[in-house]
Structure formats: structure tokens, C-alpha cells
Amino acid sequence: MNSVPVAPVVVIVGFVAAITIGRWFLVDETLSDRLINRALAWDLVGLLVFICVGRLGRAHLALDLFTIFGALAVANVFGFARLLDGTDARTAARRQRTYDGIAAAAGCVVLVGMLAGREDWGPTVWSLTAVPTAWSGLLMTRACVRELRTAETPVKERLTYGALLFVAVYAVVSTVVSLVRTANGTRPDEPGLIWAIGTYATLVLLTALIAIPLWNALLARAELDRAGHCCRRLRPLWQALTDAVPEVVLAPPSSGSASLLYRMTVEIRDALVQLRPYAPDVEAHTDIREYARCIAWAVQAKAAGGPPVRASGRATAFALRDRADELRHLLDLAAEWPRARALAHASLEAPAR
Structure with missing residues (x-):
């Protein structure tokens, strides 16, 4: 050599x-x-x-x-x-x-x-x-x-x-x-x-x-792959829902953004089911913006200590075909989440002003 x-x-x-x-x-x-x-x-x-x-x-x-x-x-x-x-x-x-x-x-x-x-x-x-x-x-x-x-x-x-x-x-x-x-x-x-x-x-x-x-x-x-990008988009919604319903949190995944994404979608889905009783009119909305506002109201109501107003039910009023369809739905919901949460906060503080 x-x-x-x-x-x-x-x-x-x-x-x-x-x-x-x-x-x-x-x-x-x-x-x-x-x-x-x-x-x-x-x-x-x-x-x-x-x-x-x-x-x-x-x-x-x-x-x-x-x-x-x-x-x-x-x-x-x-x-x-x-x-x-x-x-x-x-x-x-x-x-x-x-x-x-x-x-x-x-x-x-x-x-x-x-x-x-x-x-x-x-x-x-x-x-x-x-x-x-x-x-x-x-x-x-x-x-x-x-x-x-x-x-x-x-x-x-x-x-x-x-x-x-x-x-x-x-x-x-x-x-x-x-x-x-x-x-x-x-x-x-x-x-x-x-x-x-x-x-x-x-x-x-x-x-x-x-x-x-x-x-x-x-x-x-670095969450720069496709699954990691989805995780970053879902994180604000996931954090808010798991804070409101901590009992749905699973054990952390071993490694990998794909495992984390699967965990996040499962926890978000379970949290939506648990929050549904606090939003009685959630099934009346098939528009993603109105649906996001209902969920934001439900989070506020649960955080305020209010009782559920109806029995639990399914997570969403939308017809979802498979996991890919569910992920697209949750990403759309996450995109609307900041605005919906801001509107819920503003409505809650309005009487005080």
C-alpha cells in the first residue's frame, strides 16, 4: 500500500x-x-x-x-x-x-x-x-x-x-x-x-x-424526514390535547420519528374521544375550522373543571378511510389549531372586559 x-x-x-x-x-x-x-x-x-x-x-x-x-x-x-x-x-x-x-x-x-x-x-x-x-x-x-x-x-x-x-x-x-x-x-x-x-x-x-x-x-x-415534519406540524395540537387529557399519554417510543408519529396520532385520537363529551355539537360540524373551534372549546371547558355534557363517542365527525387519511385529517386540524385556540381564549376573556 x-x-x-x-x-x-x-x-x-x-x-x-x-x-x-x-x-x-x-x-x-x-x-x-x-x-x-x-x-x-x-x-x-x-x-x-x-x-x-x-x-x-x-x-x-x-x-x-x-x-x-x-x-x-x-x-x-x-x-x-x-x-x-x-x-x-x-x-x-x-x-x-x-x-x-x-x-x-x-x-x-x-x-x-x-x-x-x-x-x-x-x-x-x-x-x-x-x-x-x-x-x-x-x-x-x-x-x-x-x-x-x-x-x-x-x-x-x-x-x-x-x-x-x-x-x-x-x-x-x-x-x-x-x-x-x-x-x-x-x-x-x-x-x-x-x-x-x-x-x-x-x-x-x-x-x-x-x-x-x-x-x-x-x-x-432532527425531525427533517417526512415523519419528523409531520411530528413538528402536529406537536402544538398534540401538546395541548395531551395536557388536557394526560391519561392518554403512552410510553415514549424506543427511537425514530416514525414511531413518534404513530404515538402522537394515537394519543391525539384518544384525546379527541375523551374531549368529545365536553363539546356537544362537535358532530354537527364537518368543516375543519368549526371542528377545531369545538375541540378548542372542549379543552377550555375541561381545563375549567366543567362536567361533561354528554356520553363519550367517536373521535370525529369526518369519514376517514385509513391511517393515511387520518393523518391528513389531523394535519389539517393542527393547521387550524392556533387560530381556533386563540378564538377560544378570546371568547373566554371577553365577558371579563
Whole structure:
């Protein structure tokens, strides 16, 4: 790798490090997420050690250390490839412990070889890791082709699977080429400029694909995605109704703007049902402005401690077909809410003036 300029390598490593750190904090919910994160972390540490030690002129030591961390990364990549290919997720954790154990054993062999002064053990173990690497590439290739052949796969997912397919095919081809070069006497850490650039370019593409869930998580945290935008529009209405009817408040969602949006719509719907007895003429209004005023009056009446004037009933006088229709209705109600609440306050204070 010494033939590759230092500056681009530093930029690439920094990019991978930023994505890795971000995913550890924001994208760590499923086993697939954790396997990707662990593979990225081991690969990043191995790459940093390899570059730093290699620049000190210790090429054999750099390769041995990279092999130790690389074996652990390959174990997690293989586990992810098995999941992507459709293996039973219920036994994935147990299988992963086996893969990790084999990788740790391979690392111990390299370490013993380092202590014993055997410089050939590291390259031998590195060559052996090519088997699960190529196998992982084949599994991911098969999974990507299967998804791309499915007519129901959305366009965005097709693009993602297409890019992942390229990475998987490159992994298989580069592994085979590397093994052939090693068998002909070329050191594994000297792949040549073309293959070195291809490896780094593929690493950038793979990291960019892995960064997509991180980008989505950041948008969700900032409420800049579609669900988050709806949450922001609903929040004033949701806050007023849940303050008036606190018993409808559910446990906070685990994470994600989509979960929060679902929770907010359920709580608003339940609060509207609870407030209906305080607005006896609510079903007489099919205009959203008048309906919002009725709900605002009901909130005022309940806050003032007044008794309900009729039995409870359904949440709205509007005919709603599905959840999407309900969300549009609640967004329309939220848009009218500030004006309706201001009118209710003004009517309440008018006699005092």
C-alpha cells in the first residue's frame, strides 16, 4: 500500500471513522446493524495500525497486526452476509459466536507466530481469510441478484442493491486475484497501484452505502424526514390535547420519528374521544375550522373543571378511510389549531372586559 499517496488515504480513513462512530451511536438496533458496526470498527483499527506501522518500516509486523484485526472484521462480514442471504435469524447470534471464536483463534496463531519470529504465519493466515471473504461476496451477490429480480423492489432499493452487488463482485474478484498474486510470490501488502486504488474506492462506496441508515437516523433525530415534519406540524395540537387529557399519554417510543408519529396520532385520537363529551355539537360540524373551534372549546371547558355534557363517542365527525387519511385529517386540524385556540381564549376573556 506504500504506492498509494498518503493524503487520499487519510481522507478515506477519516470518512470511514466518521461513519463508524456515527453508526455506533445512532444505528445499533438490529443484529445486522451491530455486525456491520463491528466489522467497520475492526477494519478501521486494522487499517490504522497497518498504515502507521507500515510507515515506520515494519512491513511484516504491519501485515501481521492487520491480519489479526482483519480476521475479526471478516467474521462479522460473513455473519452479515449469511443474514442478508436469508439464513435463520433466530440462531444467528449463536453462529456469530462461533465465527468470532474462529477469528480470535486465527489471531492468536498470528500472535504466536510474531512472538516466535515466524514471519510466514501472518501471510498464511491472511490467505486463509480469503475463503470466508470470497464466500461472503458470493452470498451477498446471490442476495442482491435475488432482490434485483423481484419486481416489487423499489427503485431506491434497487440502486442500493446494485451498488452492493458491485462491491460483492469486486470482493470475490479481488480476493481471487490477490491469492493468485500471493501464490506467485507477491506480498499481500503490495497489491499494486491499480488494485490498491480499487480497494480504497470500493471501501468508500461500501462505507457510503452503510452510511445511508446513519443519514436517515440523523434526519429522524432532527425531525427533517417526512415523519419528523409531520411530528413538528402536529406537536402544538398534540401538546395541548395531551395536557388536557394526560391519561392518554403512552410510553415514549424506543427511537425514530416514525414511531413518534404513530404515538402522537394515537394519543391525539384518544384525546379527541375523551374531549368529545365536553363539546356537544362537535358532530354537527364537518368543516375543519368549526371542528377545531369545538375541540378548542372542549379543552377550555375541561381545563375549567366543567362536567361533561354528554356520553363519550367517536373521535370525529369526518369519514376517514385509513391511517393515511387520518393523518391528513389531523394535519389539517393542527393547521387550524392556533387560530381556533386563540378564538377560544378570546371568547373566554371577553365577558371579563
